[in-house]
Amino acid sequence: MLVNKSFLLISTNYFPEPTATGKYNGELIDWLIKKGHNCTVITTYPHYPFWKVQSPYKGRFFKKETFSSANYGKLTVYRCPCYIPSVPSGANRLLMESTFLFSSLFIIARLLFKKKLDYILAIAPPFHMALPALLYRFFKKAIVIFHIQDLQVDAAQGLGMLNNKLLFNLLYKIERMFLKKADFVSSISDGMIRKIKLKINREVILFPNWVDTNQLYYIKDKTVLKNKWGYSDNQFICLYSGGIGEKQGLDTIINAANLLKHNNKFKFIICGSGQYKSTLQQMADGYNLQNVHFLPLQDKAVFNEFLNMADLHLIIQKSQAGDLALPSKLTSILATGGITLVTANPQTSLYDLITKYDVGYICKPENPQSLVDELLNISTENIEGKKLNAISYARKHIHIDNVIAEFLLKIN
Template sequence: MKILIFGINYYPELTGIGKYTGEMGAWLAAQGHEVAVVTAPPYYPEWDIHPAYKGKKWFKEIIDGVTVYRVPLYVPKEVTSKKRILHEFSFLGSVLPKWFGLLLKKKYDVVININPPFHLGFFALLYAKIKKARLLTHIQDLQIDAAKDLGMIRNKRLLDWMFKSERYLLNSSHAVSSISLGMQRKILAKGVPKEKFIMFPNWVDETAIKPLSINESLRKEWNIPMDDKVILYAGNLGEKQGLEVIIEAAEAFKQNHFIRFLIVGSGGNKENLQKAVSERGLNNVFFYPLQPYEKLSALLATADIHLVLQKKSAADLVMPSKLTGIFSAGGCALVTAMPNTSLYDIVDQGRLGVLVEPESTQALVDGLNRMLSEDLASYRNAAREYAMQHLSKERIMRNFEDRLLEMIGVKERTKKWHYA
């Protein structure tokens, strides 16, 4: 197959959508497919273009066998709703000349549009229509729903137009995929026929991310006593996670000098969190930068308890990608989720962690006290087993590849492609 991917985030971004799109592109290329990506320079979650890419405009590079076309974009230092809209539209404007170039030069069999941003789908759709390619829209976040429910966009006329445009893009796609049952329910409620939907969950390389002993963790490197209890939040420090509750919970434990909170990552809300720690005079909260992939198992082994936090209004609009790594590393997570959401059901049914009410400091403190007094081995064992059975990268990617082949009318793999 010849596959063209449109997406604003891509490798070498280490977290979020870019991580998964990058791994998807590399995996498909490794099977012998011709893969190209139109994307931005890496900037997430730091919201700062990586040093090696600064000053570059439109250029091409080859990464893991994938042809990557980079286009410039505006990256705000302070992330607000208005600046984020400008950020996304600057990317769309830069995509236009590359889109014309690809239209004149190449015909791809399948076009994959990674959402968000949802409006990038118009480029993917128009290319697919003109070139008679098959279009798959993959939804990592329900961006418009989240913008409405989180109060990021309040203009009703604008929201109505965005939802109408989204419905048109989804109805015009040959297939729509997403990452969880909750997302599936919401997408089908938008009028997408069930037969067009593909379940394509985020995965983990269970051979690379695995349980390690505490002696193999980052505790020695970071001078953390082996006997201390470590509560870890690692990932994007953004608005939709409701991370201020970590600071409030840490204040409840400030008299216990053997409990420390680690916040590892980058994002638009990091400075506000650091300011809150300083204003409260807390000495049990420590910030560390995002860690490279090869240190991820060691980072996860550092924690006794992992925090997976979301706001109530983000329920089933996003599925925390950090969970895949936590489960694969055999970690025990404290998860904020409401009943009848995908996140709640997965954790509850598999006994994969402890569930508490979102956006409640008291619920978080109570949950932490419970976990600090319990033997968490059963949760850790169940998490690792779940990752092995349900989150295997190889299994998920094989199933996805089969669906792509079906989209172009290939019923079974041929010798044209090499399979390891």
């Protein structure tokens, strides 16, 4: 068991970002300091999923934030300026990540003259966060953990975000070097681990995303919750809550809603922020859809009720996404006993999890008719058993205390 250690986390995403990698990074550091570990974070200013620096931050210069408590470890956060694109295309994201890498090196240089840190957590994406971590290790002999939330280079190629073959060859070569040189490599799903092992033959630790089941939990009475958000008890609420980017393929929801536009039972909610949201709104307007509602990200104070309000949760991915990432929204859905309908191909982590633990339903990716067929089937089924399975899975397999404690044992 690790006692009174020091950690450095390097990532473009951190608290107070409400979703995805920033959310998990913030929760990880919070957990560590509450266990008495001292933590340092090198990050930029909160921007995801809005793709602009969030108030009260300005994001123009370097900023140091310190937090301490008599009962907890100390926390120091260094926020580095970097380019934040309003339209995060492949090229724009590459520029953003390069500017952050450059500015983060100034903080690494500063830390070389301070007391040695024990563990360095380099969080990908971006995959080149391993570089400042390895540079620090070269001088200070710390242990580098390269944690992969998303196979960024594979995703950029598979989803057509970049189209330069020579550039991809270079990026894969650099990625393999980082995978080889890190002391530990970890990732969030068995499928992603299989893909990493195809790149390099080495051990990869399973470090899945987690959920705090004390904060997100099942609420039985949906009637009050539906009324709170303006829906009636007899409406079947299909909810997508998360990032709204082109890679998710959320146009499948709009096209499915169009097929059901004359069925008053089904209501579709798309909740979140992202550069593709306006495109989806234009599609819905073009079809004159009254059964699709767009909502902003919900506050943390009401998020548990919001998730419980839905009859069905939609996890939509393009076919090419496969095991390039595992949707982080799944952990919250399972904790609330939510039933999921996912678009996934066989022999992927998402497909395997849903079928093995019987916590949801599956339809074909990028196929609106398949989505509609499953919706019609699910709306008439008894899904109580799947709800219990989801809650049980969350408590046994992805509770935050169990996941992080087990990971620390593996790197000790």
